[in-house]
Amino acid sequence: MDRQLVTILTPHGIFSLIKSEWKIIATYTTFALAIAIAAIFMLEPRYEIKAYVDKPYGNEISELNIGRSAATGLQQYTPEQVFSYFTRRLTTDEAIQHFFQKTYLPQQDTPPETDAGKQALYNSVRKHVISITPPPTPPKGGVRDLYNIQITAPTGEKAKKWLQEFLAQVSDDARHALIQDIEKAISLQVKNTERDLQEKMRTTESNRHDRQAQLAEALQVAQAVGLKDPQMTSAQPPRQDGAASFIDGSRLYARGTKSLQAELEVLKHRKDDAPFVDGLRAAQAQLNLLKEQAPGEKQFSIFHVDGEIIQPLKPVFPKKSLIMGLGLFLGLVLGVLAALIRTGTLQRLLSESQASAS
Numbered sequence: 472m473d474r475q476l477v478t479i480l481t482p483h484g485i486f487s488l489i490k491s492e493w494k495i496i497a498t499y500t501t502f503a504l505a506i507a508i509a510a511i512f513m514l515e516p517r518y519e520i521k522a523y524v525d526k527p528y529g530n531e532i533s534e535l536n537i538g539r540s541a542a543t544g545l546q547q548y549t550p551e552q553v554f555s556y557f558t559r560r561l562t563t564d565e566a567i568q569h570f571f572q573k574t575y576l577p578q579q580d581t582p583p584e585t586d587a588g589k590q591a592l593y594n595s596v597r598k599h600v601i602s603i604t605p606p607p608t609p610p611k612g613g614v615r616d617l618y619n620i621q622i623t624a625p626t627g628e629k630a631k632k633w634l635q636e637f638l639a640q641v642s643d644d645a646r647h648a649l650i651q652d653i654e655k656a657i658s659l660q661v662k663n664t665e666r667d668l669q670e671k672m673r674t675t676e677s678n679r680h681d682r683q684a685q686l687a688e689a690l691q692v693a694q695a696v697g698l699k700d701p702q703m704t705s706a707q708p709p710r711q712d713g714a715a716s717f718i719d720g721s722r723l724y725a726r727g728t729k730s731l732q733a734e735l736e737v738l739k740h741r742k743d744d745a746p747f748v749d750g751l752r753a754a755q756a757q758l759n760l761l762k763e764q765a766p767g768e769k770q771f772s773i774f775h776v777d778g779e780i781i782q783p784l785k786p787v788f789p790k791k792s793l794i795m796g797l798g799l800f801l802g803l804v805l806g807v808l809a810a811l812i813r814t815g816t817l818q819r820l821l822s823e824s825q826a827s828a829s
Contacts (some may be wrong), residue, residue: 485536492813496806503805507798516786520630522638522778523617524561526554531772543760544660553649557774558618558643561603566637569644571596574636578629599623601637617777634780643743653766664758671751675744683738685723690731692724700727 527550535553539545560566571593576582583589604619622637624630693699702725724731745751 483485492810495809495813496803499806499809500799500802503798503802504523504795507794509792510798511789511791512702514789515625517623517625517788518627518630518783518785519621519623519787520627520634520780521619521621522634522780523619524557524638524774525617525777526550527772527775531775533771534769535766535771536759538764543757543764544664545656545761545764550829551758553771556645557641558605560641560648561618561620563606566641566644567597567601568593568641570601570633570637573640574633575600586654598635623787627786631782638774638776642773649773650766653764657761657764657766661758661761664754664761668751668754668758671748671754672744675748678815679738679741679744679747686735686738689723689726690728690735693726693728696724698724698727699729701725701730702727738768 531549532548532550532553536547539547575596576589576592579592583592600623602619602621602623604621606616606618620634620637622630622634756761
């Protein structure tokens, strides 16, 4: 290799080259830095905010469980059950579509007018604006076992606002679904209790008619044998209240015509069987408690944010220091390359390389 070329390629030679061609190197470096600075101002900044959500605390759903007890036949909700409504809604496409239609699209300066444009913008939102990461299964060391929601926006204020609005939308939709399920469960319980009450009333009425038939037959027997007063003996008193029908061998007639006629008249003129229905008052109390349930009016939390949602102050993109460093590096490289070309060093190096190859 040319001795002069070898001298130039040493550190001392390169320094001498840079020193002698500093103007062209400085020009390229300044130009590259100018492009980097322009890129920093031209690129739209992106601010990023994250929130970790967890199941609500027990005291945050206490109002929801008021009135849910054995008396109403309704089981109390656990924080895990309530939170499951939120997570199911959180991971659906419908949640992101709702956010896109209600929050993101109306805040665009020039929203697309065509369906294709809206679809392209929605795809961009799914890819660059909102990200939902469920906890790892199974849990991994060093990774938080919580759902992670990440929002990227052009300003820190907008990022915080979008995150809060997205969580509020998901919470409202999940809360609505939970309340609907509660109302359906209560309605079903009310119907079952009312049917149970109706059946109890019909059964009591049927029992009254059966009792009247038994008393009427026993009265005929008592009249036939001429028994007016109850026939009591020390050996066996009449089994009047627990007796079977007369056909089955009952001695109900032994009570006598006076007693039988009196009870028969009472049963014939009874206007309300309610006092004689077993479990009637308990069922009525359960029905009243169920009808007093108003889940839509109760205040409760369906999720809990781990920590505070703080507005980001610095953008995650563009990274100014990285862009400036890259611009400086490229400027220096291009400047040195230009100096090598200007002095003919690069051409001699290429010629020497071709000669060695041949």
